[in-house]
Amino acid sequence: MWNFEEFAESAGVTVEELTAYVADSQRGEAPVVRRRPPGELADRLRLRELIAKGGMTPESYRDFLRAYLAEGTRLHHPAYLAHQTASPDFPAALADFVHGAINNPMNIYEMGASAATVEFEVLRWMLDKVGFPAGGGVLTHGGSLANLTAMLAARARVAPEAWERGVPDDLVILAPPSAHYSISRAVSILGLGQRAIVPLETDELGRIDPARLPDISGRRVMALVAAACATGTGLHDDLLAIGAWCRERGVWFHVDGAHGASALLSDRHAHLLDGIELADSVIWDAHKMLRASALTAAVLVRRESDLDAAFRQEASYLFYGEQGFDQIRRTVECTKAELGLKIFLNLAWRGEQGLGDYVASRYDTAHRFWELAGERPGFTLPYEPESNIVCFRYGDGDQAVIRERLMSDGTFHLTSTELAGVRHLRVTVMAPATDDATLTALLDEIEAVSG
Numbered sequence: 001m002w003n004f005e006e007f008a009e010s011a012g013v014t015v016e017e018l019t020a021y022v023a024d025s026q027r028g029e030a031p032v033v034r035r036r037p038p039g040e041l042a043d044r045l046r047l048r049e050l051i052a053k054g055g056m057t058p059e060s061y062r063d064f065l066r067a068y069l070a071e072g073t074r075l076h077h078p079a080y081l082a083h084q085t086a087s088p089d090f091p092a093a094l095a096d097f098v099h100g101a102i103n104n105p106m107n108i109y110e111m112g113a114s115a116a117t118v119e120f121e122v123l124r125w126m127l128d129k130v131g132f133p134a135g136g137g138v139l140t141h142g143g144s145l146a147n148l149t150a151m152l153a154a155r156a157r158v159a160p161e162a163w164e165r166g167v168p169d170d171l172v173i174l175a176p177p178s179a180h181y182s183i184s185r186a187v188s189i190l191g192l193g194q195r196a197i198v199p200l201e202t203d204e205l206g207r208i209d210p211a212r213l214p215d216i217s218g219r220r221v222m223a224l225v226a227a228a229c230a231t232g233t234g235l236h237d238d239l240l241a242i243g244a245w246c247r248e249r250g251v252w253f254h255v256d257g258a259h260g261a262s263a264l265l266s267d268r269h270a271h272l273l274d275g276i277e278l279a280d281s282v283i284w285d286a287h288k289m290l291r292a293s294a295l296t297a298a299v300l301v302r303r304e305s306d307l308d309a310a311f312r313q314e315a316s317y318l319f320y321g322e323q324g325f326d327q328i329r330r331t332v333e334c335t336k337a338e339l340g341l342k343i344f345l346n347l348a349w350r351g352e353q354g355l356g357d358y359v360a361s362r363y364d365t366a367h368r369f370w371e372l373a374g375e376r377p378g379f380t381l382p383y384e385p386e387s388n389i390v391c392f393r394y395g396d397g398d399q400a401v402i403r404e405r406l407m408s409d410g411t412f413h414l415t416s417t418e419l420a421g422v423r424h425l426r427v428t429v430m431a432p433a434t435d436d437a438t439l440t441a442l443l444d445e446i447e448a449v450s451g
């Protein structure tokens with residue numbers, strides 16, 4: 001049984017160490033990223049000794065935690081400009097802590113009524129934001145599973161026989177080459193094979209060209225996939241035009257809003273999602289722009305029954321009688337974490353307005369980076385950013401070398417991506433601490449390491 005004194009002391013240690021960690025990170029006082037080789041790190045953290053002998057105490061836990069936090073990547077750091085992973089807010093962190101202690105795997109209602117009810121209400125809020133008044137949804141462990149789930153719902157609509165008999169070989173899916181890789185994975189996982197992907201025509205930045213959508217006569221189309229926004233560029237497809245095209249032809253319209261759906265909370269940015277209400281399915285990650293830790297994502301469908309049709313299952317110990325409140329019928333996962341609590345506590349603390357202001361401020365800061373870089377010679381910026389993702393080049397050299405130099409110093413953490421076959425540096429503004437001074441320092445540093 002729990003020793004409460006030990007628990008309280010250790011929890012106190014955790015709060016103290018995390019406070020110092022986040023404070024140092026926000027002030028930019030530690031390297032944003034550290035990547036020691038795993039062998040060296042295992043020694044430093046005494047992992048093998050602790051695994052073999054056990055016996056951790058609140059004191060040795062403090063030493064361990066301090067060393068653990070000192071390594072790795074600091075998402076609260078102003079110079080964290082890399083992957084689209086949330087800089088978590090503390091209410092969501094509290095939810096993770098509560099879940100860790102009570103462990104209510106609420107995919108069946110009897111295993112966590114409060115957790116399941118929180119999920120229902122969070123989903124109701126998300127459905128309302130997207131514009132699906134008669135819709136349904138479910139939270140999954142991440143956007144990749146959410147995309148897979150949405151594609152299953154689409155398949156059940158177009159080819160309901162597939163669950164029993166296997167996938168017919170005339171099914172196709174329409175997606176641009178810029179679609180997130182979880183879409184093409186879902187296609188193969190679902191048994192369609194990559195040959196079923198009909199690549200959509202795009203402009204040079206990877207956006208679907210609504211004027212050049214394909215002739216689909218004689219084809220059974222499972223879905224068309226559009227992005228809001230695209231992972232690489234942060235640019236949005238024209239959902240209104242593409243959605244209208246799908247409506248006219250009865251094609252399932254899937255909007256991958258993993259990153260960008262959170263812009264629905266900002267009055268100044270919600271227009272980027274115009275047309276999302278035409279979708280049949282939408283995914284929305286809360287561990288990107290809603291400041292929740294990984295993973296928590298939503299699958300939302302316009303007609304609730306479409307989600308119920310996605311899966312069929314037999315497991316007599318789980319599925320019998322009235323299953324009204326059980327989300328397990330709608331997920332790949334059997335056991336599931338209390339994902340809704342993270343979103344709920346962030347909303348309850350900050351309000352929809354607070355989260356919307358966060359999104360707007362990060363989008364504005366990215367736009368500011370684009371302006372500042374554009375004022376300097378040597379920087380090439382292929383487009384004006386629409387979100388908090390900006391792609392650019394400095395000079396004509398190998399951009400990956402610039403990135404590696406910044407990262408090995410631990411001064412900045414950014415990513416890179418290919419646009420029309422050319423490697424670009426890529427900045428994603430996630431941390432609330434990133435400001436104009438950070439951006440200027442980054443531009444100076446890029447010039448310095450390239451000189």
Ligand SMILES: *Cc1c(COP(=O)(O)O)cnc(C)c1O
Binds near residue numbers: 147256
């Ligand atoms: C991040 C992302 C995904 C995948 O989400 P995970 O939660 O990382 O699995 C899918 N689509 C888009 C557009 C994304 O940006």
